[in-house]
Structure formats: structure tokens, C-alpha cells
Amino acid sequence: MQIAIETHEMEQGRQGVRHARFAFAAVLLSVVACLLAWGVPAYAITSISIEADSVEADTAKLRKVRAEWKLDGVVQVQADIRPAESADWQAVSLACMQPARPLPDAWQCAEGKLTMPGVNMPFSAQVVQASGKPQYQVNVRLQQASFSSPAGTQAAEKLDARLSLDLQRQAAGWQWQAMLDWTGGELYWQPWYFAKGGHQVSARGYYAGDVLRVENAELKLAGVGNARLQGSWQAGKLQDLDVDAQELELAPLYALLLQPMLTDGALGKLELGGKVGVKLVLQHGEPVSATLMLKDVDLEDKNGRFALYKLNSRIPWSYNEAQVVQLAYAGGHVLKIPLGEASILADLNRYSLTASQLYLPVLDGALSLTDISATRAGGDWHWHLRANLIPISMPALSHALGWPRMEGKVAAAVPMMTYSGGQLTVDGDLLFQMFNGSVAVSNLSMQTPLGATSSLRADLEVQRLDLGDLTRTFSFGAIEGKLDGSVKNLLLSNWQPVSFDADFHNSPGRYRKKISQRAVENISALGGAGAAAAIQRSVLRFFNEFNYSKIGWRCQLSNDVCKMSGVEYTSQGYVIVKGSGIPAITVMGYNHNVGWSDFLSRLKRVTEGNASPVIE
Template identity: 25%
Template structure:
């Protein structure tokens, strides 16, 4: 201790007055005086303390203090540091006044000071504010007794990415030998904010009011109704009770009556994927929590329940294509942690329904309908933590659903069993969607039940799925499409891996074979009976282990060696062989477009491959029609499942009887034999988009070559757009002739980039002919404008003119 310029003055008998401008003291606090201190005044003292973690706070020195009538500190400073911590608490501008103090009789204490919480690194807590206190004690030992209040104001505080502003805590307290009462404690806070992904989230205007009671004799503690409010979340209230002795029983409750889900979502929004952070969420709710516990045999146990009620909930995506409104629901969670086991058991019940739901083109009004969900499980607290659960749910009354699962650090398992699924009830969920987007399916009927048994395992980044899906003795009817399927049976065992199975080694267990069986399939004039197809869906491959033969339109269709590889991958491939024998062309054409074309169709495609949405046919198909044959090769389909699918191929036709053609296609009677080809043919959106068509007549002994006036007129319309030649042929002496002989037909039509042209292939005397007359008699059809090019739309209009004229003549 160092004391400079000490002055001692005797005031009266037994009283001394000490003054010194400088006192430097280091060491333990010991009382050097005995007697009574009348007055101590300290100006600008600096007190420094270091709190060692191993030492306990010992206030027994207060017993040794002498009575003090007045202790005054002005402009003092207090510094507190901690072992193994960079935190420092600094209180400055301290004004402290202690009056009439003694360890036995208490005293009055008044305190005021500004404080700062400092940290030498960014990981610590920082803040600044002011603290005030007023206490009146009747004694300090053995148990303090008295009353007073503490007011703490923190202007701002910061911890990592979280901060708050303007916190005010008022803490009135009363203590006697039996109890401690903290009456009307209040906490007010302007803002709490935190930053996540460069986005700041803010909670505003927190208000909390409570009272607290503690009985020293019984160890009982309790809080009266605690009430609070966050302006952008809603109000809440609660209570706490307990006993700090024996097995420490305690209980607590909380109720938040007006939870704003829009604000709740804004707080947790950074945890969602970026695409969902621009969505809006709305709704109000009620939360109730009741929990109790104790501490028996040095182990805590507790149990409780939580209830969440949602009213008028809603959500929406930024583009408005996904939305929900008017959603009602409740969630009830019961939890229990037994003393003897290091786990938490839970029981969960939820019910959600009502409201309207929109997801892209799907819309459904769920008024009066609900999803119900029950679950039981355990959460094991030992490392590594494990979550086990099982339960059931009701999906709008569509069937019986049960599930179970296990979640741990390196592995997740989930099993679902769905039984007696009503196919029609499942379809009813999508009824409005089908009516709006697929009118022909609006009255679809799908009788009978289905069931699904599935098991999913996630491990090492791979998801494996196995199970079986079954549909038994059901029927499907689509009246608007005249389609019906009766006695439909499907048993499909499966085992799949995601994202792919490349490079994985499987066990040698035998693949399970399922089947698809159809008693009767009818679609318009199409009719199939007794269809049976074996199916293997295993290791991401789909295969048909046997050759399948289907009786169709009086012929047979054989599918062999069907195999689909990596069907869950974007690089999936399908390979099979296709053979068609003796299909009746008349039945096929009637089914396709309602016309009668006699003939037979055969095809042999030893290899058909589908890869990256491209279907390629190796082989050929031959249709024996119109007295000749039509051969199709190089057939392929691009973008198979798109409306813009592109169909391409080459067609060669031989020995086609024009008389039979013109009997079916009413463009005017013609006789003779033609051959030719359609090369580079492409069809997009169901219409021809590219081709080169060549037609040439071929002389055959005994076959006449004649062309009617109507046919000449229609060929002229197609080639030039003009009907003038018809007027010439129907006037004068020519009006007595209905047909003319010809010696040669040669026509080439081309279409590319919506540019259509018709050219003659016969050249003579500098002219281009489409049809050349016979030697003695006949008529020539000359292409007067060989360079004429029109759009394909105009060409279609010319064809419509021909058939409108035919309709008019009828």
C-alpha cells in the first residue's frame, strides 16, 4: 500500500479525519480499523479486479467491515477482467453512496454508472449503457433482508452477427428471512437483429413483464403470469414453478396467442434455398407449451406437450403459379424423457386441410377435406444421436398409410406401406386439374384399389429404394376417348438406386419378376384381349424377360429383348426388337382416321433404340396396298414425349395402282401404275415440314393410262393454283370427253423451310410437263411457272379447295 500526503485531524474525542490525494492498494481486503467510520469520500478512485475461474466469490469480508455512516464515491472507475477470457467490463463515472451501513443492521445503497463491455477479438460480446440501483437493507447476515430496485439500460450490444439496441431492464426486489419477491420485473427492447447471407433480419419492440417468488425455507420458486409481446410476432404469456431441493421438481407453460407466420418466415427465410426466399407466407396462429420435470438420482427427466394452431394460412411464389390460402391446421406434440434412458420419446399428431391450393396448372379446393398425421418415436441423446419413428396418416380418406423410419448420422431408413388405396379417390384430387387441362379425361373412372410397400435407405450419398406396387382386378374407363381397360392387374417389384448405379457391385440375389395383365383393352375400333407381359424392374434396369406377342388388327406384334438401362438417369437407354406380321390395313386405317384402305402391313425392326429422347428404328416396314407396296426405312423419332416431336424417314413405293388410289383419295379418277419415293421426310407438330416427293408413271402391259378431267383440273390447281384449264376442258367439243389418255406422268414436289414447289419431270421442246399426252390423243399439263414457290400453308389451302369442290358437287 502506498499513501501520499496523508493528513490526520482530530475532530473531537474519539473521532479522526483522514485525507490523502493518492492511495495505491494491492492485495487482499483486510479491515485495518475498528470502531465507527463517520464519513469516507473517494474521488476518481480506480478499482481493478481479476476473476479467477478456480476461486469462488467470497463476501465474508463484509462481516468485518466497521459501521459506516456515509461512504461516497464520485467519478469512480471499476475494471473487471476474467481468466482465460478476452472480455473486460468497465464501469466509469461511478457515483456510489452508502448510508448508515453495518453488517448487522444493513443500510442504504445508491449506485449510478456508465459501463462498457469490451472484447479483444471479434468473437466476444460488446456493448455499452448505464446501470442504476437503489437498495435499503435491514441486515446482511446471516440472510440479507431488504428491498430496492435495479435498472439496466444497454444502448447497443453486439455478439458475432447478432445485435440489439435500447434494452431496458427494471428489476424491483424484496428479500426477508423467509422469501424473495421480484415484483413487476420488466424488459423492453427496441430491436434484435442478425445477419445471414448478407441479409438482415429484425425483431422489434420486445416487451416482457413478470413477477417472481422464492421461499427460502421450502426452496419453492414460482413466477406469476409472465406476459410479453414482439410487435412483429405477436403476444405471449407464461409461468414457471419449481422447488430447489430434493429432486428439484419444476414446471413451465407458455402461450402465444397471435403468432404472425409472415414474420416467422422472414426470420427463418435464410435457411431456405434461394429460389424460395422470395415467396410470401401469411397466417395467424396460437402456440401452447406445457412442460414439467425433475432431477432424480442426478439425472434429469421431463415431459410436456406443445400445440400449434394455424388459421387462414397461405403462401405464394413470386410468379403467382404456386399459391395456397385459407389453410387451417393444428399440430400437437407430446414429449417425455425417462430417467433411466438417455432418450426423448415423442408423440406427434397433426391435421391440415381446408383452403385452396394452386401448383402451376393444378388447382384444388380442399374445403371440408383434411390430411391427418400420427407419429410415435424416440430421439436418442447419446452420441451419435439417433431418431426412430413410426406412425400413420390419412390422405383425404384415400387409403390406409403407415410408415416407420430411422435417422442417424451416416444412414437414413424410411419405410411406407399404403394399403387399400382407392384409385377413384386419388383421381378425385386431380379432377379439376384434368377437366381444365385435359378435357377428354374429365370423366375418367378408375375403379378398384392399389397398394404400395416401399423401403428407402440413404447411405454414402446413394438412395436405394425397394418394394412392390400392386393393382389388382381393377378397371379404367375414359368415355370421352372411348377407351376402357378391364381386369387390369399389375404386380411390380422394384429395387432402384439414385442418382445412378454406375460402378456399384450388386449382390447375386435373383431379380423378382412382376407382370402386367389386361383382360380386355378397347379404344375405338382397337381391341386387345388376354394381354400378359412379365416385367423386371431391378438395379435401375427395366426388362421384359420373355418375347411378348400381341394379337392386333388380325395380325401379330412381337416385342423381343426389351431392356431399359439406367432409367432414372438422363442418359437412360431402351433397346428392343419389333416384328409385325399381317396387320390388316383396313382395320388400322379405320382406327387411325376412319378411312378404308385395304392391304397388309409387315415390319421387321431387329433393333429399336431410344436414347436421350431419340427413337431410332433399324430395319424396315412394308405395307402392301393399292396393288403394290410401300416400304419405309430410316425411321426415327426425336423428342419422343414432346408435342414438337420430329418424325423422319424415307418412303419408297412400287407398282401402285392409280385407280385404287383415286378410289380412296377423291382427286379425280386416274388409271395406270406409278412408282416413286418420299425422301428426307420430316413431320413436326403432326404436320409435314420437309420432304422430296417423286412420282413417275410406269407402263405395264394390259394397264390403261388415263386421267379424268377432274384429275387434270386438280393437278393444275396443285401446281399453279389456277382452275383455268378446267374451264377449257369443259367447253366446246372437249366437254364430251370425261377422260384422256396420257403417255407419261412425272412430278416432283419439295418442301423445306416452309417453301413448297411443284415441278414437272418431263421436258420437251423447252417446256416442263407434269402430264404428257399420248401419241394420238390426250392433253398435256404444262408447268407454266416452274420457278413458282409458295408457302406450305398456301399449298394446304389449295388442297382444301379441291376437296371443297368435291363436297359441292355432291
């Protein structure tokens, strides 16, 4: 280490010492200051400089260290620094202008600046000692500071903040009181982004060795509300914590703190209103009790998947005692299906929740849930229940879903529904009664049902649907008869078809089998050929409807291509509608492979009633 005292007339000799620690350098600075005060003429000194080849500490290493104090009050420190967890050296510079008239028993930096790669931090600072006692007051102010980490995970722009810290030496440690007032600027600390200031933290506590105790702290979040907490840390680990936050505004709290942690989940895009209260107690690093209270909360998914309105709840939890959960809402919807007013009670015992029965109104029916059991294990929820869907009218359901009006009712009985690791499975069939027939859904399973990447697998069986009701509902042109069919190995991703094997055909038995000219044209528009042209070129154009003996269509969807077939194969293609009697007409298909997106666009044009026949 080298110490230099420079004057107008002479330069003292220099002596080198390497690998000194910070404590030794601080002591040496103090000695030099004393010598100057006692015996060196002040008018003869213009600057004092200290140099060190390297300085080592537990958290960082420094090299090429140079500290200089000038007579005009300017203090400058320059060095290369390498944090303990880094392999790279970075140049750091600290400059400080001391006031012309310093306070007694005080160290002041009226204008300071810390600079290093990614850091530009202007500041002012003051440390005042109370009349020689071990009692100090520290004040620091950041002014338009900015910084950014190399990885971009932390950054700030135009940051203004004030920090005050009072320290008083006790027998074995320090009693402290602090206040941080963030008045302006932007801060990003992954994953949180604070667009402006207005937040405050005040606290008091005790520090000794590796123990930090917060006896009382108050956090004020601008636009959100206040929270009180106390806790203790030992060796950098949280030991005890007590948080009490009442009447927080949920919408800004979600945007500021919660949404950045939920971006990939079902709760990642919500519109919220209402208030929330939270209580949390940790002892010896483990949670022992918590309470979540919601007051008049409106919650709606921006993607339209679900919503609850006027949600009120009190959800207490205790590690040692069973608690009763209370939850009620005035209405809502799931996948656009309206939910009626409901009130829910359940027992919460540590990490398990049970309820004997829940009755949830849905449209003009209800969902009755029984034998409900849920457990939190391995970081995931696992639950099962039995369900009965009390009949819901299909006209109301189809209206809610934006479908064409359908007649009949839908009901279901599910012996067991299980959810584990994001996977929902159903043991039993869902039965839909519609179009004077039935649709049964079996082998139903879903992955992350309300997530952004949800998937569904199922098999469907259709029996004796009334083709007249079906075709009138979808404005397809009239077809009279009955329809059977199946959809095997259905896979939906984010509610869009990925693959399936669909096979539909007229039901066996005696009944009226008629197809209108408009229906024939629309089938031709979907990929059939020849029939529409034959009608226009012959006497068939004078008939409004035709007889058929068979009608059927099969699509095997894979890789966005539908492999099509019909009720029979011919040398030219396949038969979609096979005529019978007089007048009769046969509709053929010739393209076995059709793009699924193209097929859907054709179907949309047909059902909207503005399609012209497409003859290929």
C-alpha cells in the first residue's frame, strides 16, 4: 500500500504494502487524518492519496485501488472490483464533494456519484454521531440514479429515494430504526416492474451478529394499501414472520405484485375489482396460520374462460387446528355458461379440504357435487369428487355458448372425477339429450383445463339424432332422417381440434329419408361433386327434394388434413349420399385429402347461407 502526502515544495517517500484488507486501510486513513490534525501544517497540504495493489474481502476483491482526498473537499476512489461470484473485473469510481462548512461530529457528502458498468448513481449522504456516543444517524438520498444488471434482470431509471437510519449501540448489538421513501423513477426487479414511486417502508428492530430482528415494520404501497409485519432472520434465513394486511385494493395489487408471478397460469390475465385482506404467521421458518379474506371481488378472465362476481370469502388455515372455509358469489360464468348465486362451506384441515355436498346453480339447472376431497402434496393439488348435472335446457345452453338454437336437455352423472398433476379425468359418461337423440361423451380427460395450453381428450357416440332438427338448426338445407355416429380419439389443444376419427351415417330402421336440393348443393360445396351440376343440367332441377337410401361421411383428421370417405367406394371416388327411388340423386366425393382449415372455411360459408356450389 502506498501513502502519498503532496505539498507545494516536496513529495514524501513512498512505501508499498500488498494484499491489505479494508479494515487496515480504514485504520491507516484515520491515522493520517490525526497526524494532519496534530502536527502537519494545513496550508502545506494539497492532497492525500492512498494506493493498494489489491484488497481482499469475503464478498469481493479489489485491485489498482487509489483513494485521494483534496484540500477543496473532493474525495475520489478508483479501483477494479470483482464480486466473489463473478470472474470478471469491473472498473468502479466513487466521487464525493464534502461541504465547505461541515457539521461537527459528522461526515458529509454533499454531492456524490458512484459509477461502474451499468451503474450511474448520483447521491448525497450524511453520517452524524451524537456527542461522541455510540449513536449515529445516517441519511442517504439518491437523485436520478440508474443501473442495470448484465443479465437485464434488475434495472432502474431516474430513481429518486431517501433513506434514513438511526443506530444505537447496545451491549451485544445495535438498535436501529429506518425509513425508506421511494419518491420517483422506474424500477424492474425480475419479475416485478414498478412504473413510478410513492412507496414507503418504515421499520425498527435489533441487529446482533448474524441475527436481524424486525420488531415493527409498515409497508405503504401507493394505490394498494398498507401492511404491517414483524419477523427475524438468522444467518440469512427467515425464522419468524407475522404479516397483517387489511383492505388492500385488489386490482393494483394484482398488477403490481401478483400477475408477474402468474403469467403462465390460469390466473395470468385477469380483470379484478374489490378488496383483499391477508394474515400470515411463520414460526421457525414454517407457516403455522394464514387467512385470506375477499370483499366484493369481481374476477374475470380476459380470455373469457371464467368469471365470478361479488365474491366474498373467509379462508382461514392453521397447521394445528381444523378450520371452516366460507365462500359465496352472486354469479359468474365458466366457458360462457352462466353460474347462479351460490354459497359454499368446506372443512380445511392442514393441507386437506373436504365437503359433503356443494350445490352450484347453472342456467336453469344445477351442478351437484358430492364426496369432495382435495389435498395439497408435492407442490400440486390432487382432488376428486362425484358430480350430477341436473338437467339444463339445450336452448339456454346453446344461446349461452353462442351456438344455433338446439332443442332438448342435457344431463350427466359422473361417478368420479379426479384431478392430479394438472390432469383431469372422468370415470363415467356424460350424456347429452338433444335433437331427439343422444350424445354420450366417454374417456374424458383434460390437461390444465383453464391454462393457456389446455388440452382435451374424449370419445363421442351419437345415436338417432333427428337430421331435420339438426340441419334446420345449422341452416344447412333440409335433410330428413336419423343420424348415428362416433368421434374416436378426439384431441383438442386450446379448444381447437388437432386429431380425431369421425364417422357419421344414417341410423338403421324405417323412417322418412329425404334431402333437399339446397342440402345437395351445400354438400357439393363442402367437397362433393357432380350432383349440383347434374341437377342444373337435367329435369332434376324441377324437384325440391330427393330420396336417398344411405348418407354418411367420415373424416380422419391428422396434421391439419382431413382424410375423407363416405358410405361406399367407387372407382371414381366415394359416395356421400346414395339415391333411391324416384326422384333420386347420388352425391359423390373425389378429394380424399382436404385441408382442415379449408374445410372449416367452406362449412362456415355454407352455414351462413351465402355459399355457392364448389364443383371440383
